[in-house]
Amino acid sequence: MRVAVVRETREAEARVALVPELVAKLTAVGHTVAVETGAGLGALADDAAYAEAGASVVDDPLADAELVLSVQPLDREAARRLPEHAVTVSFLPTALETDLVRDLRDLGITSLAMELVPRISRAQSMDALSSQSLVAGYRCAVVCAGLLRRFFPLNMTAAGTVPPAEVVVLGAGVAGLQAIATAKRLGAVVKAYDVRAAAAEEIRSMGAQAIELDLPTLEGAGGYAREMGEERARLQRELLAPYVANADGLITTAAVPGRTAPVLVTRAMVEQMRPGSVVVDLAADSGGNVEGVVAGEVVRIGQAQVWGGRNVPAQMPGPASRLYAQNVVNLVALLAPEGELVLDLDDEILAGACVTHAGVIRHEPTRVLLEGPAEGGGA
Template identity: 70%
Template sequence: MKIAVPAETMPGERRVALVPELVSRLTDAGLEVAVEPAAGAAARYSDDAYRSAGAAVEADALDGAQALLCVQPPAIEQVHRLDKDAITISFLPTARELELVRALRDAGTTAFAMELVPRVSRAQAMDALSSQALVAGYRSALIAAERLPRFFPLLMTAAGTVPPARVLVLGAGVAGLQAIATARRLGAVVRAYDVRAAAAEEVRSVGAEFIDLDLPTLEGAGGYAREATEERARRQRELLAPHVADADALITTAAVPGRPAPLLVTREMVEAMKPGSIVVDLAAESGGNVEGSKPGEELTVGNARVWGGRNVPSQMPGQASRLYATNVVNLLLLMNADGELKPDLSDEVLAGCCVTHAGEVRHGPTRELLGEDAE
């Protein structure tokens, strides 16, 4: 069966869904791999590297392919080039891609969304949200250190002692913990807050101080935080305000899957920060944890600068691609049987991330958005 890997077309997307070193895992499983020319160029993977790994590099890679591996959602035109009843694997934010979902349904395509992979133990190696959050969290600390006009570490010099920077991280999931660990390695004093009870020990394990606001915890399904009431959110902001004002750098990473990012920091809280402070909002694309942040833009608010993240993992395309490709290959091989792709939708992992199959929309929330009745 032919597995196709296209060049990503979304502006600013530099990742690729398959890297040369993982091609052999597919060919050894009896699958044929075809890659569009320059598909990996932005991530520094050459066409020759794919050829050496056993993949074909051809302009018509998608034509008649039985599976399509992407980072961003495929274009409708790409879906039409695939074999009948083909499989697609990509990130697929269905609420923003309803026209594409209809096209996938009507083509009989079996579409899997990487952000819907269930958070169960056996699916950890397929968890692309976590692997890409790892990259974003690391990158966020570097962005803060680069833009903060002072040293991160404590320095003791003949000219005097320079105290370390004070970094506050809001949200201690994968991205937040990686931001904490990276800022600590750079020498900063780091404090962090998360609404989940389990986060306290995780924060301490990477060397930061956990801020206890003495508020009820908000444990949600799958290890995520659940949405707060407006009253609780308001009280949380009040209690966080002095900690924000005391920070030289603020990094926000909080997200609730499928919903807008929670507002953690108001404009007034940012305006109370010290001159030269930097705010890095990794949640800017989903509405922002910081009031007024904009994805891909850096704004001045009071004495601080607010940097809004846009596709942050793509800023480290080589390693982000390597991690994402591993997730994708593991998911694809879960449905491989002697060189044939036969997804068993009784499997909880495949069922959990399947959006369309056999002319139907299987993902309940997406079906509701389309106004379709459950079977």
């Protein structure tokens, strides 16, 4: 296939969909790779590195592309320049990109969304949500340590003992567990909570204390938590309030793709935190776990600084790009197992990730959103 790697144009996006060291994975099976000029600069990969790896560096890689790789969705103008029957691979938040999805449908473009790759064992190597959450979890712990004007670790000196900081992490998915691990490595005393019963053992395995509330657990499909009702949410906030008030650093990571993040911490809870406390909300892009958070800004609530994460993986574009690119290359290997494009939509991974194909919106929630329920009352 003719594979195109485009330069990201969306604000605050520094990642790239393919790094030079993985170009050979594609060329070895016969694909040609064209990389847009400057595509990797944000991730510290220059044009010369791509050329040396065997890619061509061009100003417009889309003209004859069969497969287009990106991190963020293409803009609508770029999509309209694609050849008919081209395939795009990117993150594609369909509820926010309805006009683009319509265009892709009408143009006959096949679009695969990395966030829709099913969370099954066979697809683990293609799970970009997990790889990018790993980066984000590390980053938010480092941000917390950087903003907090005190030591994370215990220090015993001739001048006296400095106690360790106490960090509370809410949400123990991939990002939360990485935040716990990083805060522990930095020496903090870490406590964590998740609504899923299985998470308590994972929290303890990281050396943190699992916060256990006398509430029903909310196990959901695909490793995610189910949505909680308002009464349970109120009780949970009430029971978590003392832990929040005693924390030097609070990190929140509870988010589900395609949904508004649950509010876990109210403004009143933050106002009870000690002077100089820090709150890091990894879910700020999707509404935030903390009432009053602003994505991309640090705001003051009470006497605490509240940092709102905005496209956090892109704040570490080098490792984030390397991990994302490996996810993409693994998906391409499934798309073209012998070097030729074989879009097998009977395969559960490709079927799950496919948003549009052959003039049809195949992702059912998106189809219902854009076209309404099927005739006869189906949805």
